Amino acid sequence: MxxxxxxxxxxxxxxxxxxxxxxxxxxxxxxxxxxxxxxxxxxxxxxxxxxxxxxxxxxxxxxxxxxxxxxxxxxxxxxxxxxxxxxxxxxxxxxxxxxxxxxxxxxxxxxxxxxxxxxxxxxxxxxxxxxxxxxxxxxxxxxxxxxxxxxxxxxxxxxxxxxxxxxxxxxxxxxxxxxxxxxxxxxxxxxxxxxxxxxxxxxxxxxxxxxxxxxxxxxxxxPLITKADGTKFGKTAGGAVWLDPAKTSPYEFYQFWINTDDRDVIKFLKYFTFLELDEIADLEKELVTAPEKRVPHIRLAEEMTLLVHGEDALAQAQKISQALFSGDIKVLNGTEIEQGFKDVPTVEIAKEDKSLIELLVEAKISPSKRQAREDIQNGAIYINGDRQQELNYQLVQDDRIDDTFTIIRRGKKKYFLIRFK
Missing domain, CATH: 3.40.50.620 (HUPs)
Incomplete structure (x- = not known):
């Protein structure tokens, strides 16, 4: 052709x-x-x-x-x-x-x-x-x-x-x-x-x-690229999606493409990737028969991250995505933690062993010690992906990823990044 x-x-x-x-x-x-x-x-x-x-x-x-x-x-x-x-x-x-x-x-x-x-x-x-x-x-x-x-x-x-x-x-x-x-x-x-x-x-x-x-x-x-929902292409809540990894991390870049609207994904595969049109047609069929698998979205994200950032960055973005999906935070290193949790509330804490209850209050994850105890007892607190229900639990060095970061989750979706300094 x-x-x-x-x-x-x-x-x-x-x-x-x-x-x-x-x-x-x-x-x-x-x-x-x-x-x-x-x-x-x-x-x-x-x-x-x-x-x-x-x-x-x-x-x-x-x-x-x-x-x-x-x-x-x-x-x-x-x-x-x-x-x-x-x-x-x-x-x-x-x-x-x-x-x-x-x-x-x-x-x-x-x-x-x-x-x-x-x-x-x-x-x-x-x-x-x-x-x-x-x-x-x-x-x-x-x-x-x-x-x-x-x-x-x-x-x-x-x-x-x-x-x-x-x-x-x-x-x-x-x-x-x-x-x-x-x-x-x-x-x-x-x-x-x-x-x-x-x-x-x-x-x-x-x-x-x-x-x-x-x-x-x-x-x-x-043509001017437009999105099906009427919003401007290339813009997110955090601003523009940059090619510089220091301004938009490879993980954020990968996630941008993963989150493409179903109505746009085939068009974007044609616009941005070098996949053959026959292969894109097959991906379009996947979108119709199994939309929940998001196969075209994943392929789009893979192709674009590989093109702009290379194999290592793609592998890292996939690793972070899988860890966040599964909740297995401990597999991530410090650099990956910073990428994956860039937009969550972050609190700096002195690098020392600390009572979990005190940490929850100091980081304003729980509004009071009483609420912190209830959150722990009710199974609402997770440390680096693991549920922790011990009231007297002390956070020690083993709870710090790269001796710097701890991820606290309260409930199903509220993440907090603790940076020890």
């Missing part, structure tokens, strides 16, 4: 500028394509995954991807998809963000491949060297105000206002396409559906500067 047909069947194509012409070019030669990633934070989040994985899909099909880090455009701010101005970061911050994003993209794209290895470029290399006069004379003159005002990314901002800084973003991104076309023979730009205006503006700049209406360059956008 050719790459465009596969993308169509996965629902990954929102628009193309010339489907027939692009299909012909992809069949005839190795195509160089690019997608831009502006460094607005020190990590990509899962909203960036679809375009990043699109580059990988094209690479797997034999084409050459360019991951463009927006070190230059990141200093300006993209108005697309926003109702207000972005907060501008200083040059040092943008450079740091750019370096971090490049490292993350190396986990998704193959930069070592000989025949069609991915390359990373930073548009600060050329935008940072351009003078204002050069920008206005050589690039700005090709854009009429009327043309720019007609683009959705600008139109949507007119009511609330748009600065000249963000107004020029379209021209800068257009120059990126022109530069990569001339220096890298890049003929295809891909991006989210909100980038359609910027992409077509870049194509127009290439045609105008070459005085060639038939210049064979193309644009392709992926």
């Amino acid at each position: 050719d790459i465009l047909t596969d993308l169509e069947q996965r629902g990954l194509i929102q628009q193309t500028t010339d489907d027939k012409g692009l299909r012909k070019q992809l069949e005839e030669k190795v195509v160089t394509l690019y997608c831009g990633f502006d460094p607005t934070a020190d990590s990509l989040h899962i909203g960036h995954l679809v375009p990043a994985l699109m580059l990988r899909r094209f690479q797997r099909a034999g084409h050459r991807p360019i991951a463009l880090i927006g070190g230059g455009t990141g200093m300006i701010g993209d108005p697309s998809g926003r109702s207000t101005e972005r907060q501008l970061n200083d040059e040092k911050t943008v450079q740091y963000f750019s370096d971090q994003i490049k490292l993350q993209l190396a986990n998704i794209l193959d930069f070592e491949k000989e025949e069609n290895g991915a390359v990373a470029r930073n548009n600060a290399e050329w935008l940072g060297q351009m003078t204002l006069i050069e920008f206005l004379r050589d690039t700005g003159k090709h854009f009429s105000i009327n043309y720019m005002l007609a683009k959705d990314s600008v139109q949507s901002r007119l009511e609330n206002g748009i600065s000249f800084t963000e107004f020029t973003y379209m021209i800068l991104q257009s120059y990126d396409f022109l530069n990569l076309f001339e220096k890298e023979n890049c003929t295809l730009q891909i991006g989210g559906s909100d980038q359609w205006g910027n992409i077509t503006a870049g194509m127009e700049l290439i045609r105008r500067t070459r005085n060639d209406e038939t210049a064979k360059v193309f644009g392709l956008t992926v």
Whole structure:
């Protein structure tokens, strides 16, 4: 199956500028394509995954991807998809963000491949060297105000206002396409559906500067990802789901995918994984015949955690999930405890042997010693997964995982993390 047909069947194509012409070019030669990633934070989040994985899909099909880090455009701010101005970061911050994003993209794209290895470029290399006069004379003159005002990314901002800084973003991104076309023979730009205006503006700049209406360059956008329940994809109660394991742990990442709505899971398998469509169809049948087993959800979580974080992180996430499901907390080490119980109430206690009753009160697990005694006698208290009903029980070193953590459970679902220091 050719790459465009596969993308169509996965629902990954929102628009193309010339489907027939692009299909012909992809069949005839190795195509160089690019997608831009502006460094607005020190990590990509899962909203960036679809375009990043699109580059990988094209690479797997034999084409050459360019991951463009927006070190230059990141200093300006993209108005697309926003109702207000972005907060501008200083040059040092943008450079740091750019370096971090490049490292993350190396986990998704193959930069070592000989025949069609991915390359990373930073548009600060050329935008940072351009003078204002050069920008206005050589690039700005090709854009009429009327043309720019007609683009959705600008139109949507007119009511609330748009600065000249963000107004020029379209021209800068257009120059990126022109530069990569001339220096890298890049003929295809891909991006989210909100980038359609910027992409077509870049194509127009290439045609105008070459005085060639038939210049064979193309644009392709992926659809905006929506969830069946109407909430924004990639957001949780704790905020964005990041690719950086220090910001979103592999366990949290794994759980995000496990908790995918039944109505979304097959769509997400098509969007985010490289499973064959026949296998996804089989998983869809599993969803219908045995929904309680959540086989598609587990496969989605496994594929995504493996892709982004690797085998060891996947194994760790699975271990934590199994331990929490079974209640066998003692199999976990300190690092795994921190991941699995990141969001539960945490109390720091001096590292010393302590009466269970005193601990329950000190950690505010039970409101009083009387209630603590009742909770213990009624079998409502668990230490690292084991029920404890001895009133005079003393917590000792053996109750501390890695000599640091103890997990107390009160009732069926109320967990507390005790950190001994």
